[in-house]
Amino acid sequence: MRKRHWKNRKNRKCPSCSKILTYTRKDTFDRAVGNNSVCKSCAHQDRKFTLETIEKMKQPKSTQHKKKISKSITTWWVEKKQEDLRYGINTK
Ligand SMILES: [Zn+2]
Known part of the structure; x- marks a missing residue:
């Protein structure tokens, strides 16, 4: 069985901030491409923003x-x- 060539690393750009993301696993890379996922820092910012928005929306009704x-x-x-x-x- 011939080993498929996987250069150990694969890069892609974060769709949100264009930061180069390095993947060490092909399955992780494929999944990230499939989900069009953003980098960790963008994902964190996104979640933080969403939580803040929810809190702001909740407050007047609370x-x-x-x-x-x-x-x-x-x-x-x-x-x-x-x-x-x-x-x-x-x-x-
Ligand atoms: Zn990003």
């Missing part, structure tokens, strides 16, 4: 976030009233 807002408004009013009392202003 009840916890709404509670935080109403609590901070209440705190503001309490502080304002206390301040008014300190300066002898009738808030009624």
Whole structure:
């Protein structure tokens, strides 16, 4: 059986940042080409961005976030009233 020539390494460009990616295994290389996969750093950035986007989208709808807002408004009013009392202003 003749050994298929595989130059130990195979390079391809990351489709996102054009960085040269080196593959030591042919099956990994073939799969990366098939998936059109990006380099590790791009994959990481992508995931980070997605998570941040999800968090941003979640926040306004989150009840916890709404509670935080109403609590901070209440705190503001309490502080304002206390301040008014300190300066002898009738808030009624
Ligand atoms: Zn990349």
